[in-house]
Amino acid sequence: METAIERVLLTEEEIKKRIKEIAYEIKKDFPKGDIILIGVLKGSVMFVADLMRALDFNVTMDFMAVSSYGNSSETSGIVRILKDLDFDIEGKDVIIVEDIIDTGTTLKYLYEYLKARNPKTLKICCLLDKPERRKVNIEADYVGFKIPDAFVVGYGLDYAEKFRNLPYVGILKEDIYKK
Template identity: 55%
Template sequence: MELTDVSDDLTEILISEEQIRSRIAELARAIEADYAGTDVLLVGVLKGAVMVMADLARELKIPVTMDWMAVSSYGSGTQSSGVVRILKDLDTDLSGRTVLIVEDIIDSGLTLSWLLSNLNSRGPASVEICTLLRKPEAARVDIDVKYVGFEIPNRFVVGYGLDYDEKYRNLRGVGILSPGVYT
């Protein structure tokens, strides 16, 4: 679905489909250079990272394996509390593995901080992060993110995997959701 199809629900189109496609290609080239000759496990965080993970994996010109986690962070509908529970765990043993977490967005960083700690406790060789979007102004914890697609303002965004009430995930770009939609 195009962003223009829901333009009444958006205050601004932030990132176009073409900008996303171009940036994912750039990230893939950097990942290929950094991980040449390495068996990389991409770990996608459901549900939001589905689009990023699929497009990144298809763009990469190195062999990768993939696995998925689903975690839930308690809090209000538009903010994370950092209290996390695993809804779907990995099927892959991380012992000695090179892991690249693929995220759609990092805002407070609370959930990702917990996830990093959890995955590092499983004995991987390394764990790094690739995210399409990061909101620096929203950060409540400092997280070292190796690959960042775009830094965006601290606004509620939807599209390209990001949702509000399970809607808008299938938008081809990213837009700022009008507060009238979620208040």
């Protein structure tokens, strides 16, 4: 698995440190807590878990599964909801937690979909942001790292369901995903 990685982009330590900083930013915005984190499956699982542990107030967690990639490295542009929320978010403070914002197509769709459910607030938190690849106008309220346009894996991010378990974010060798 390690031989598929061109280089480590973000170490485990860098990620942990930045998550604590993001948690501090969220606590400043929501001093009373009682927020709902909505993780976007599957890539955000590690990030949501670590972020939740870094918040020292009441946090509810739910997940949504959406797809626009399948087993490809390029988005299809068609967003499908595979798993919806388990409870109502109307009148609640909600933060969508994403592993990465790339083209923004999926996240923009999800944001509009959830906004229609009338949450009190709806914010976006992403671990990684690739602004160079953006195709739609959407920005995160909380950003872990802005990264270059490279195919990254690890810390929940995958290529064809592989590499999610790496404790760091690495750049995947081009010959792996261009086969």
